[in-house]
Amino acid sequence: MHKKNSEKLWIAFFVSPAMAIVVSIILLPLFMSLFNSLFSWRQLIRDEFVGLENFRRVFFTEPYKTRFSNAIGNNATWLGVTMLVQNTLGLAMGYFLSRRIRGSEFYKRIIFIPVLFSIVAVGFLWGLYLKPNGLLNGFLKLIGSPEMARAWLGDEKLATFSIIAVNIWRWVGFPSLVFLAAIDSVPTECLEAAWMDGAKDRTVFFRIILPLIVPSILIITVLTIVGSLNVFEQIYTMAGLDGSPNYSTDTIGTLFYRTGFGSVDSGNPEIGVGSAIGVIIYFLTLAASLVSIMSLGKQEVEL
Amino acid sequence: MSADLRFASASTGKKILVAAVQVFFVLYCLLIFYPLFNMIMSSFKTTREILRFPFALPKSLDFANYKTVLVDRGFGRFFFNSLWMTGTTMAFVLLFGSMAAYGVSRYTYRLRTTVYLVFLSGIMLPLKAAVIPLFIIMKRLDFVNKPISVILIFIAMSLPSTIFILSGFMKAIPKDLEYAARIDGCSDWMIYRHVVMPVVTPAIALVTIYNSVPVWNDFFFPLVFLQDQKFKTLPLGLTNFFGQYSTDWSLLFTALSLAILPMLLLYAFMAKYFIKGMTAGAVK
Numbered sequence: 001m002h003k004k005n006s007e008k009l010w011i012a013f014f015v016s017p018a019m020a021i022v023v024s025i026i027l028l029p030l031f032m033s034l035f036n037s038l039f040s041w042r043q044l045i046r047d048e049f050v051g052l053e054n055f056r057r058v059f060f061t062e063p064y065k066t067r068f069s070n071a072i073g074n075n076a077t078w079l080g081v082t083m084l085v086q087n088t089l090g091l092a093m094g095y096f097l098s099r100r101i102r103g104s105e106f107y108k109r110i111i112f113i114p115v116l117f118s119i120v121a122v123g124f125l126w127g128l129y130l131k132p133n134g135l136l137n138g139f140l141k142l143i144g145s146p147e148m149a150r151a152w153l154g155d156e157k158l159a160t161f162s163i164i165a166v167n168i169w170r171w172v173g174f175p176s177l178v179f180l181a182a183i184d185s186v187p188t189e190c191l192e193a194a195w196m197d198g199a200k201d202r203t204v205f206f207r208i209i210l211p212l213i214v215p216s217i218l219i220i221t222v223l224t225i226v227g228s229l230n231v232f233e234q235i236y237t238m239a240g241l242d243g244s245p246n247y248s249t250d251t252i253g254t255l256f257y258r259t260g261f262g263s264v265d266s267g268n269p270e271i272g273v274g275s276a277i278g279v280i281i282y283f284l285t286l287a288a289s290l291v292s293i294m295s296l297g298k299q300e301v302e303l
Numbered sequence: 304m305s306a307d308l309r310f311a312s313a314s315t316g317k318k319i320l321v322a323a324v325q326v327f328f329v330l331y332c333l334l335i336f337y338p339l340f341n342m343i344m345s346s347f348k349t350t351r352e353i354l355r356f357p358f359a360l361p362k363s364l365d366f367a368n369y370k371t372v373l374v375d376r377g378f379g380r381f382f383f384n385s386l387w388m389t390g391t392t393m394a395f396v397l398l399f400g401s402m403a404a405y406g407v408s409r410y411t412y413r414l415r416t417t418v419y420l421v422f423l424s425g426i427m428l429p430l431k432a433a434v435i436p437l438f439i440i441m442k443r444l445d446f447v448n449k450p451i452s453v454i455l456i457f458i459a460m461s462l463p464s465t466i467f468i469l470s471g472f473m474k475a476i477p478k479d480l481e482y483a484a485r486i487d488g489c490s491d492w493m494i495y496r497h498v499v500m501p502v503v504t505p506a507i508a509l510v511t512i513y514n515s516v517p518v519w520n521d522f523f524f525p526l527v528f529l530q531d532q533k534f535k536t537l538p539l540g541l542t543n544f545f546g547q548y549s550t551d552w553s554l555l556f557t558a559l560s561l562a563i564l565p566m567l568l569l570y571a572f573m574a575k576y577f578i579k580g581m582t583a584g585a586v587k
Contacts, residue, residue, distance in 0.1 A: 007410065010491040014406030015418055018399040018462050025437070025459030026425045032436035044439065096324045107328045109574045113335055116570055116577060118520030120538040121562045124545050125342060128555060135341060138357040169334065177578055181586040201317075219585045230429050233522050237542070253431065260435045261527070274435050281432040289427060 033278045041271035054276035064259075064273060070247055071255040074160055078251070079228035081161070086168040087175050087220055094179025095205065108180070111173035119170070123237025126166040127153065130238070153238055156248035163238050163249060167231075175220045182216035183209055211299065218296045225288040229281055232257065252281055339563070345556035353552045368557040372544075376554075378561055380533065381540030388450055388536060389519045392457040396514055397507060399458070400465030405495045408470040409481070419470070425463030426584075430456070431523055438527060452528040453536075457521065461514035464584050468513070472506040473499055512580025519566075537562055 037054050040047040058064045093111065097104045114122065129135040130152040137149040152162040186209055194204045210217075232253030235243055241258060243250025260274030345353045346368055347361035372378045407419045430437075437456065438447070446452040476499060484498050500507075522538040529535055535543065544558050570577050 007491075008412075011406050011410050011412060014402040014491075014495070018403035018466065019418065019421065021399065021455065021459050022422060022425050022462055024440075025456055026428055026430060026433070026463075027421070029433035029436035029440065030428060032439070033433055036436060044442065093328075096328075101321060101324060101328075103325070103328065107332065108578070110332045110335055111328075112574070112578050112581075113339075113567065113570060115581060116516060116566050117563055118522065118538050120520070120522045120541055121559055124541065124555070125338065125559050125563075128552065129338060129341075133354055135338070135357050142358065174582070178582050178585045181582065216585065223585065226427075226429060230431055232431065236522075237545075256432070257434075261438075271435060278432040278435060281429060285429050285432075286427065 030282065033275050033282070036271060037275035037279045039272055043269065044271065046271075050272070054272040055280075057273055058276050058280065067247065067250065067255055068252075068277070071243075071250045071252045074243075074249065074251050075228055075231065077160055078164060078231055079225060081164050082168065082224050082228055083221070085164075086172050087224060089168070090172050090175030090220070091179050091217075093172070093176040094183055095209070097176065097180045098183040108177065111176055113173070114170040115173045117170065119167075119233040120237055122166065122170045123163075123234055126169070127238045130162055130166075154245055156245050159239060159245060159249045163234050166238065167234050178216055178220060179213065182213040186212050214296055214299050218293060221292045221296065222289045225292065226285055229253075229285050229288070252277060256281065339567070342556050342563070343560050345552065346560045348553060348556075350550070350552045353556070368553060369561065372554060372557045372561060376544065376558075377532070378540060378544075378558060381535055381537045382561075384450075384534060384540075385519055385537040388454055388457070389515055392454050392461065392518050393511060393515050395454075395458050396461040396465055397511065400462050400510070401469055401500060401503070401507070402495070403462070404466045404469035404473055405499060407466065408473040409495075409499065422463050422466045425459070426467060430460055434523070434527055441528060447528055448531050448534070450529070450534050453521075453524045456524050456528075457518045460521075461518060465510045465514060468510050468583055469503060469506055472503045476502050508576060509580050509583045512577055513583045516577075516581060 036046070038049060038051060040050045040053070058068050097108055131137075132149075132151050132154065136152065137146075140146055140148045150158060153159050190208055190212070191204060194208055199207075230253055231251045235241075235249050235251055235254045239245075239249040241254055243254050256274060256277045259270050259277055262269035341357070344361055345357075347364055348359075352359065352361070373382075403422065407415055407422070441447050441452045446455070480498055480502075481494055484494050489497070520538060521536075522542070525536045525539040526542070529539060532543075541558055541562050545555060548554050
């Protein structure tokens with residue numbers, strides 16, 4: 001029995017520093033968010049219990065209603081475009097790199113470069129290039145099609161897509177190399193057997209490779225969902241905290257920040273409503289991740 | 304190499320496909336290189352030159368801008384802050400993370416799964432969404448505007464993935480090694496320190512890169528917690544700089560080059576480790 005007790009002490013010794021930090025910095029704030037969202041606030045002072053009033057304000061009262069539905073619409077655009085363009089491109093790039101096309105080792109290293117850069121630096125760099133008098137419009141003039149020039153970040157219809165494009169520029173190397181690693185780990189015997197049977201490359205890709213890399217597709221999907229719901233720096237650096245022009249690039253991340261900490265135009269911080277938005281972000285992240293895990297998990301094939 | 308998709312002995316359709324793919328990769332590589340090249344070149348030009356001749360090369364390589372930004376505008380300070388805050392964070396993450404990983408992978412006990420799940424939950428929860436209560440906590444502890452606030456958050460942010468990755472590696476170490484050490488009279492700490500840790504050194508390198516890149520690049524938490532100029536980190540300092548000198552493109556490009564080039568240089572020497580490290584959480 002004595003030995004058992006000393007073992008318990010050792011376990012506590014090894015686990016508790018990390019446990020204390022994770023509980024107090026990650027889990028406690030989660031419960032505080034839930035709790036705080038049920039109260040009205042005067043600045044940083046908790047006032048009275050109001051039940052779901054803060055959530056009602058987010059969903060049904062102006063100006064939050066308009067701002068929130070606008071922001072969440074933009075997050076949906078982020079998710080849709082990123083899934084469709086970035087992850088499809090990533091899958092294609094990963095596949096062709098795995099076929100060892102000429103230069104694949106070189107490409108592999110180059111496409112990963114922007115992944116390492118901070119979103120802030122990338123955002124500001126492209127922010128300068130996408131200015132009306134910036135490099136992109138200069139390039140369009142150079143190749144003789146100045147009519148293609150746009151206010152990439154100034155046009156309400158275009159701005160969100162421009163920012164998403166910059167983010168894809170920065171990040172597409174990541175899914176590419178994750179998919180490359182996944183495809184490389186598909187057993188060669190499977191592929192060779194298919195080729196022996198005369199299967200076409202396309203058939204091999206859709207019937208053998210794709211089902212076998214479902215776990216990676218799943219991870220990338222969940223990461224994309226979490227990333228799309230947490231978009232903040234991209235907007236902050238290229239469009240500003242207000243999601244200019246005219247809130248057209250606003251996301252829940254920027255709305256959440258403005259609500260919780262106040263900003264030039266919205267005045268005082270609104271802790272109650274801010275916490276409610278935080279809780280909504282939690283739930284959306286969890287729900288979306290769970291749905292994709294369950295739906296894609298069914299597709300998984302065991303060898 | 305039966306998996307090859309090269310030109311030799313391929314059908315016309317395949318040749319066209321491979322050529323198109325090559326064109327795509329070359330274009331994307333140019334799209335990565337040129338903006339970086341232009342950024343560096345612009346840092347040697349005057350704002351007027353940048354705006355009038357965006358594609359022209361600088362007349363001379365004058366490093367005066369770099370001195371201005373680094374010394375006069377305090378960028379050196381931001382660098383130093385990012386460096387020591389990332390370093391301190393990683394020291395604690397590696398120590399506490401490897402200890403916790405040891406605690407959940409090398410013992411069997413009733414609460415083990417629960418403990419492991421608590422750690423794992425941190426991977427799924429978006430920490431940014433908790434920034435308001437975090438601010439209230441830090442305010443109460445009087446940590447706001449002090450580096451310890453962001454360091455604590457960075458540690459919490461990095462621990463779950465560190466524990467997840469390291470415990471995977473530690474589980475694979477045979478128990479016999481541990482029994483042998485125990486017979487020789489080793490305590491649990493000595494087994495952790497001298498038996499298990501040396502075996503997982505490659506994994507330590509992996510989690511170091513996996514976590515230090517996002518910590519080094521993080522902007523959100525320094526933005527909320529560090530208003531004092533003397534504690535600002537590189538991404539936050541860069542943001543300030545863009546607010547202050549928004550029309551001086553020459554200095555802006557210099558600041559961007561200073562923020563981006565060190566990472567690029569490091570990557571040039573350690574590309575393999577960076578790729579492996581950064582994708583460690585998503586690749587088994």
